[in-house]
Amino acid sequence: MAKPVLLVVMDGVGFSKTGLGDAVTLANTPTLDRLLRECPNTRLKAHGDAVGLPTDDDMGNSEVGHNALGCGQIYSQGAKLVNESIESGKMYQSEAWKELVDNCKANNSTLHFIGLLSDGNVHSNIKHLFKMLTEAKNEGIKKARVHILLDGRDVPATSAPIYIEQLESFLKELNADGAFDGKIASGGGRMKVTMDRYQADWPMVELGWKTHVKGEGRQFASAMEAVETYRKENDGIIDQDLPAFVIAENGEPVGKIVDKDSVILFNFRGDRAIELSMAFDDDDFTAFDRGAKPDVCFAGMLQYDGDLKLPARFLVNPPEITNTLTEVLVAAGLNEYAVSETQKYGHVTYFWNGNKSDKFSEELETYKEIPSDNVSFDQRPWMKSAEITDDLIEVIKSKKYDFIRCNYPNGDMVGHTGSLDSTIIGVEAVDLGLSRLIKVCDEYGVTLVVTADHGNADEMLEKNKKGEVQVRTAHSLNPVPFIIYDKEVKYTIKDDTKYAPGVPTKYGLANVAPTIVKMLGLTAPDCWQESMI
Template identity: 40%
Template sequence: MNNPTCVVLIIADGWGVSAAKEGNAIALAETPVIDQLSRRYPATTLKASGLAVGLPEGQMGNSEVGHLNMGAGRVVYQDLTRISKSIAEGTFFRNRVLAESMEKIKSSGGTLHLMGLFSDGGVHSHLEHVKALLEMAVKHGLSSICIHAFLDGRDTPPSSGKEYLENFQQYLDELGTGRIATIMGRFYAMDRDQRWDRVQLAYDTLVHGAGRRAETVSTAIDAAYAAGETDEFVKPTVVEAGPGQETGIRDGDGIIFFNFRADRAREITRAFTEKDFASFDRGKAPVLSSYVCFTEYDASFDLPVAFPPEELKNVLAEV
């Protein structure tokens, strides 16, 4: 009887191959097992960034992207690339889910709230997507638009948020609509380990206007840096609204969560959308006209998804 053939895929996260040795822990280390395997068996290298793994040219890879491409055995266009491609081709602006959400907000007379990670790190979100949403909102006749900026500092330099915010504020001034209503570190709004005390601080600022207050976006981030907070840990802060402008998320308003990576979008989404949510006291929860997930955050969520997952066939688990 022949022995069954077994194929094992072992992933050593963070293991890379580079000829450069300076600052390269792997190249400088003794690696006898890997060296022996490479000598005794066929070996090659795989590109793990950019177009090779379905990301834009020059975009760094990450663990989720690498695992997906290896498991699929082919290049899989990532959500970042899919969404950016749809913007370039113009189909983004005809997206049915996004369009229906904006029309509901328009009918209710509410405010469109765009919230998500505010950087171009490309791991959870991208600012070019926010600009496209704003452009689409203007086309749909929406004039009351609030942006809730979750600052990065992990996939981008730890104090780069000020530049992102000030550049985007300049873009909004030129566009003539939209305002940055709150800022906060991803530590609060994008928890994924059921640290609900953090999520509550984010929620209370978004909905009830709780937390620190600042007159402008620049003074808000300057105060955070002066307090020793880097982007990831900036405490939830309300940027003061002008005359006639609402601060928090109200009945009839709609939310588009522009993060495309799911893991850190689930908890705050539950806080906004679950009828019997009990992880913390929400106070009076707003009755939203719509809540759109940019991608599918959880198959159990009964929520509209702008870019649903693409089905992959003949992947490693099926072969």
């Protein structure tokens, strides 16, 4: 019988190419260093076409990363999926788009757009917004309002004015003939307003509801004025942390969302879009008091949760991911276990299982969520790494499971704060967890596989166009580790080209599932990528 396999995903831990702000190398990581020195290992591509994104300029993220890790295949994702739908015109032929437009035309009402204003290609792309605004005008929409969430996380930390300027210029062109009235209506930083995930901070979403829907909040004449004012008042603040703002004329908000309006949430990534979708869609919503809920036609860019049918109306069909690793294991009658803390629990479950909330087998799948701390993670960079490790040790000792997976969020979540010192501590906490796991894997005959879903902690500084070094809070384009530790069984990674600058990695994240299946003595589906061993 094959040995059990434990897969550890060190979220946001890659190999730096620049050495700038490389918290992974700066951290004291004797366990990771030993594994890389003594064990079979290679480097995996975790961005661009390796995870279904349009180009190699597109950074990977935890969602597409866990999709690829969990299904052994590469599907068109995020920006690429939406790009294909927009360029083909398929989006504008969808029932959802037609309903949104027809509703506005029939009621002479406003079409609202809510979403992350950037070209980071992780949650959204400003080009999609521009194309939809253009099409809306072409189809006879008279009035549009845009509610902008400022990034500074997947793009440079203080780049919001660039995107605001682009949007203002674009709207000015659309408005020039007098047949269209497009304006920015409200906004705020993505980590302060609207874009919570995993129901960890509903007050964020409530603030977004009050800001975008009710038009309640501090008023400014323009988005640029809001950003400039908040920066003067809060020294060193970055875009993702900017407070909420409402654009007003003569003391009145320019873009409340009211009865008979249409609303598009134009983010394509699901985790930080689900809660606002619930607020618009759910009749029995109880997370906060919405007040008088406007009767609107609401749609998401994608359906963010297929099992919950959320939202009910969406513009682009998500990738239909089938033949996942979990399906293969269930068919073979193997028991599996998944654990992480709140921030990444959805990644080892929902995203891992091909964007599905329900289990394939209640009997064979066991999942555990460890509640995350509700604080900024630079203040508590160890996060729940000790608790995750404690849980894994008990699970291994139970001898119940054939495949166990976990996610340590530290490298990503602490990395996103921009604090290099805190991220170093976060990486060291993960390394300590690995050292504890190795001991129990040795004792109970478990094969340990260590990888990551994308880079982040490995590149926390960057040079701007002036050559000045500045804080970087976005994911990196760097390769990530893949390591096999087993004190009894010798594995060989086949056809491996050792990574060097300019030399592409042979394998990507989608090669992990086929490798695990081979370790477990199973046959991979024909549609999968190849095994690395």
